[in-house]
Amino acid sequence: MLEKLKILVPFIALGVMASPIAASAEEGLAKPWQMNLQDAASPVMDKIHDFHSLLMVVMVGIVLFVLAILGYVCFRFSAKRNPVPSKTSHNTLLEVVWTAVPIVILIIIAIPGMRLLYFHDRAQDYEMTLKVTGHQWYWTYNYPDQGDFEFDSIPVPEGDLEPGQPRLLTVDNRVVLPVDTNIQVLITADDVIHNWAVPALGMKIDATPGRINERWVRIDKEGMYYGMCSELCGVYHSFMPIQVEAVSKEAFAKWVEQAQEEFAQNDGSSVNLVEAEQKSR
Amino acid sequence: MAYGAAAAHGEHDHHPTGWKRWVYSTNHKDIGTMYIWLSFVAAIIGGAMSWYIRLELAHPGIQYIDDFQFYNVLVTAHGFLMVFFVVMPAMIGGFGNWFVPLMIGAPDMAFPRMNNISFWLLAAALVLLVLSTVVGDGPGTGWTVYPPLSNANYQPGPSVDFGILALHVAGASSILGAVNFIVTIFNMRAPGMTMHRMPLFVWAILVTAFLLLLAVPVLAGALTMLLTDRNFGTTFFAPDGGGDPVLWQHLFWFFGHPEVYIIIIPAFGIISQVISTFSKRPVFGYLGMAYAMVSIGVVGFIVWAHHMYTVGLDADARAYFTAATLIIAVPTGIKIFSWLATMWGGSIEFETPMLCAIGFIWLFVIGGVTGVLLANAGIDFAMHDTYYVVAHFHYVMAIAAIFAMFAGWYYWIGKMSGRQYPDLLSKVQFWVFFIGVNVLFFPQHFLGLAGMPRRIPDYPDAYWGWNYVSSIGALITAVGTFMFFYIVWYTYRSGKPVTADNPWGEGATTLEWVVPSPAPFHTHEELPVIGSGGRPTTQAAPAE
Numbered sequence: 001m002l003e004k005l006k007i008l009v010p011f012i013a014l015g016v017m018a019s020p021i022a023a024s025a026e027e028g029l030a031k032p033w034q035m036n037l038q039d040a041a042s043p044v045m046d047k048i049h050d051f052h053s054l055l056m057v058v059m060v061g062i063v064l065f066v067l068a069i070l071g072y073v074c075f076r077f078s079a080k081r082n083p084v085p086s087k088t089s090h091n092t093l094l095e096v097v098w099t100a101v102p103i104v105i106l107i108i109i110a111i112p113g114m115r116l117l118y119f120h121d122r123a124q125d126y127e128m129t130l131k132v133t134g135h136q137w138y139w140t141y142n143y144p145d146q147g148d149f150e151f152d153s154i155p156v157p158e159g160d161l162e163p164g165q166p167r168l169l170t171v172d173n174r175v176v177l178p179v180d181t182n183i184q185v186l187i188t189a190d191d192v193i194h195n196w197a198v199p200a201l202g203m204k205i206d207a208t209p210g211r212i213n214e215r216w217v218r219i220d221k222e223g224m225y226y227g228m229c230s231e232l233c234g235v236y237h238s239f240m241p242i243q244v245e246a247v248s249k250e251a252f253a254k255w256v257e258q259a260q261e262e263f264a265q266n267d268g269s270s271v272n273l274v275e276a277e278q279k280s281r
Numbered sequence: 282m283a284y285g286a287a288a289a290h291g292e293h294d295h296h297p298t299g300w301k302r303w304v305y306s307t308n309h310k311d312i313g314t315m316y317i318w319l320s321f322v323a324a325i326i327g328g329a330m331s332w333y334i335r336l337e338l339a340h341p342g343i344q345y346i347d348d349f350q351f352y353n354v355l356v357t358a359h360g361f362l363m364v365f366f367v368v369m370p371a372m373i374g375g376f377g378n379w380f381v382p383l384m385i386g387a388p389d390m391a392f393p394r395m396n397n398i399s400f401w402l403l404a405a406a407l408v409l410l411v412l413s414t415v416v417g418d419g420p421g422t423g424w425t426v427y428p429p430l431s432n433a434n435y436q437p438g439p440s441v442d443f444g445i446l447a448l449h450v451a452g453a454s455s456i457l458g459a460v461n462f463i464v465t466i467f468n469m470r471a472p473g474m475t476m477h478r479m480p481l482f483v484w485a486i487l488v489t490a491f492l493l494l495l496a497v498p499v500l501a502g503a504l505t506m507l508l509t510d511r512n513f514g515t516t517f518f519a520p521d522g523g524g525d526p527v528l529w530q531h532l533f534w535f536f537g538h539p540e541v542y543i544i545i546i547p548a549f550g551i552i553s554q555v556i557s558t559f560s561k562r563p564v565f566g567y568l569g570m571a572y573a574m575v576s577i578g579v580v581g582f583i584v585w586a587h588h589m590y591t592v593g594l595d596a597d598a599r600a601y602f603t604a605a606t607l608i609i610a611v612p613t614g615i616k617i618f619s620w621l622a623t624m625w626g627g628s629i630e631f632e633t634p635m636l637c638a639i640g641f642i643w644l645f646v647i648g649g650v651t652g653v654l655l656a657n658a659g660i661d662f663a664m665h666d667t668y669y670v671v672a673h674f675h676y677v678m679a680i681a682a683i684f685a686m687f688a689g690w691y692y693w694i695g696k697m698s699g700r701q702y703p704d705l706l707s708k709v710q711f712w713v714f715f716i717g718v719n720v721l722f723f724p725q726h727f728l729g730l731a732g733m734p735r736r737i738p739d740y741p742d743a744y745w746g747w748n749y750v751s752s753i754g755a756l757i758t759a760v761g762t763f764m765f766f767y768i769v770w771y772t773y774r775s776g777k778p779v780t781a782d783n784p785w786g787e788g789a790t791t792l793e794w795v796v797p798s799p800a801p802f803h804t805h806e807e808l809p810v811i812g813s814g815g816r817p818t819t820q821a822a823p824a825e
Contacts, residue, residue: 030731030743037663037730048663055660059650066617066646070639073624077560078631085561085788086626095566098618099611106607109653114600116659121596136435167341168741192430193526195591195666199732204662206592208527209429210520213593228741230591230666230734232356232423234430235349238737 026223028200028244029166038200041221041246044120045202051116058109120202123184123216130177132187134194134207134229137236141175146256149263155239169226174243176259178252179219187213195231198244204230219246296802304401307393309378310800312400314697316374317690319404320367321766326411327362330355332759335721339752341742352738353421354440358414360424361444364544365451366407368682372547373493374400374458376689377486379697381462383793383800384480386471386809386817391464395457402454406447413443420444423736425537426507428518428529433511442511445504452497452504459493462486471792473811477571480791481564484571485550488578489543495582496539503532527592534585541678542581545645546574548685549616552638554791555688556620559635560627561788566619573612573619580609590661599658606656613649617642632785633707637688640715641681648677651726669729672722680718687711687765695784699799700776702768710768714761721754790816 028041040046076082131142131150142150153171161170177183187196189207197204198217205215219225227242247255296302296311306312334355337346346352378396382389390396413420417438422431431441466487470479479487506517507529516522518529557564564570586594586602594602620642629635651673655664664670695701724747733744740748783794795817796804809817 030733030741032743033727033746034731034743035727035747038732044662048660051657051660052654052663055654055657059654062650063646066621067643069621069625070642073621073627074629074631074639077624077627077629079561079628082626082628085628087562088626089563089565089567091566091622094622095569095615095619099615102611102614106610106653109657110604110607113603113657113659117599117603117657118596120659120662166741166743168739192435193427197666197732197734199663202662204591204665208592210525211527211593226741227732228734228737232353232427232430232736234435235353235421237353238349238734238739 026221026225026246028198028223028225029169030199040200040202041223041225042201042203042218043220044217045200046220047116047119048202051112054112055109058105062105120216122214123182126182126184126216128178128181129184129186130175132185132196132207134187134189134191134196134233134240136191136234137229137240139171139194139196139240139242141173143256143259147260149260151259151263153243155241166226168239169228169241169243171241171243174224174245176245176247176252176255177217177219178249179222179246181249182216182218185215185217187215192233193231194229194233194240196227196242197230198225198227198242200225201244203227206231219244222246222248305397306400307389307397308802309382309390309393309396310697310802312396313375313378313380315400316370316378316403317376319400319407320371320375320686321769323362323366323370323407324762325766327359327367328759328762330359330362332755334359335752335755337738338740338748340749341740341745343739346738349738350418350421353423353736354414354419356736357420357423357444358410361410361447363679364424364540365448366403366410368544368679368686369455370403371686372544372551372682372689373455373462373486373489374403376482376551376693377458377462377489377547379800380693380793381465381483381486382469383796383804384483384791385466385469385474386792386805386811387465387469388803388805388808390461391469392461395461399454399458399461402450402457406451406454409443409447409450413440413447416440416443425533426529427533428507428510428526431507431511432519442508445508448504449501452501455493455497459490459497462490463494466490471805471808471811471817475811477568478811478813479571480550481553481567481570481574482547482550482791485546485548485553485574488574489546492539492543492546492578492581496536496543499532500536503529503536506532527589530589530592531585534588535582537588538585539578539581541674542577544678544682546578548641548682549574551685551689551692552620552641555634555638555692556623557790558692558785558788559630559632559638560624561630561786562623562627563790564619565622565625566615569615570619573615576612577609580605580612584609587656587658587661590658591665603656603658607653610649610653610656617646617649630786630788632691633702633704633711634688634692636708636711637684637691640711641684641688644676644681644684644718647723648673648675648681652677663732664729666735667729668725668733668735671735672725672729675718675722675725680722683718684715687714690769692785693793694772694776695779696793696796696798696800698773698776699779700772701779701784702772702776706764706771707768710761710764713764714758717754717757717759717761719754721751721758724748724750724754792817 040049128145133140139153151173153173156170156172187205187207189209194207196207201217203217205213223246225244229240417440420440509515510517516524518524518526553564584606587606691702727747728744733740779798782797783789811817
């Protein structure tokens, strides 16, 4: 059903769409009138795409099946066409079938679902770590393996955006990460619960005060990937974007050198405990 | 028999008059009516909030709501109002009170005075909840009230405390109501009305009452802990004192998941009655239908953490909750197929209640299949906290429930008021509302897939198109809503009087259709005796 509707989209879009965001090769953000998941840029998101495609077949199949029966029944058994109702009220075989068949369908869904669940659970053989801390209303990033420097990532106000920078998604200091690298991501928060989400990377995990959550990511392609805080965190919840720039390993090494200097004033502790304490009072 | 005839026989229809009739009421029908009116009042407030939200979201950027705390308050209050003060009062308090005693052949509820206090506690809770949005800054926490955001540091002022108190009082109301239903259904069935002869609506209310009885105290405990965290320096949910914010989520959703079944199971009951009536057939697979509801209720208690897939639960725990959640699809499927099988071979009259029931099936199936998707922890990382979830739960428990309420109201209003709704207008209302909600919520699936988070007053420009369509849907839905309220007004003022005990014909076999329309103040003064098939062997005899 979705696939069919999709054909219509360009026509609608041509007619109605305002000027879209300048598209570069890998822009990890939603397109106008988008109807499906964002393009995958990580193995996890790849598998989410596959699983979603399977589920779409099942879901559309079930909906069409029920709709077909409903339509047929309304047509064939209306009072006009069928004035005398049947009085049958049981059919054991039928009832067994409509219990058993859904179970089979669920098993077909559950097997790839469980595989996916365990696939993106925990980092294996990771090569570097990124620490993420959520605050009201910005993110702090820390690179423990590259000299433990850290910086705040503050959203750019609408008036200061440069052409081509998407509204509500652009930050001053973005997270720079190397491609083709297994990265462990450790996430916490120092005030309320936030959620660090980057749809194109299949990344979404709560930043909970008092807890450290772990996830892993491997970025396949160089590019810019955007996300938004995905847990209601107060007044400016919709204004704490996530911007990940994926670069080649060489470019990353160069950036690290610059960043170490630029963010050298930090003392290296990932969470400033005094400040956190004050904030929580 | 006409209303006048019943009234003339004064002895049986004696009741207090004026405000005392309502404020002091111990009559299940009057209390049911008051519940339905309370639901209407809350629906207007909660609906207005949702339209204001959709108005703001029609275009990117900030148009109308520049106070984002106020936006969060709208989101929060819309959720609370719709769940606790629209759907629950209408279906359980309203239709439950009205028709459970009638359907089982009982003269009234088991504890009529407790019934009165249940209603008035809920009315007080509604006042408290509305007050919570206007004292201080309002509760900007979402209906899930997750700490630390709901702690005093982040929501200072009395708003959240008012909200907690409102939920406590509403919870007490629900527990009392649940006890009343359980006792009534277990003890006051007419002779011959065995458990397995009870209409499915009564089964639905029974299951719902047990869910309320077991789930609401957990919410009450969690709310009390939050209250002391906020005001008395405890740290149940504050990590700096050894507490854990995730504990709240476990407690909240241990209540919250059964809560969604508390909303939808009575809807199952109404839909079963309506489909059976207008197909002129008994419900297909009655026992399977009854025990499907029981098993949905039971399994509903052990799946709560599927609301928490991103909090950092262990993979094995998520695997368990995925499997348990998927299992719910089986009894739910049984219900859908049994309704279809009831219609199959029937002789279907497309009266307005039946249209609403068919609309319900459509909405519930769409919401159901997206639920099967969301049950999978593996893919939930793409969907969690996006508009996909918003679309899913509105389909499956919000608008599906509303169509069940429309179905119930159209089905029973003749019995409740003695007047019939305007036929053509009600069919137009159904279509307007049905198209409206689909235009409103279907595009939200696309927004969610594309990654748009929930509970945001402004969104990146790329999400504009489907948001705009969705807001147009909200406008159509608003038209449908006002048409419904016009129909209510019209019916009470100048609806055609219903003279027959049973205006629906051979399909309507439950006991409420053997008493006069409108149902007299006191019914079943001589207990009917129920034979096989749930039909009375002697007629109930009020008046005459």
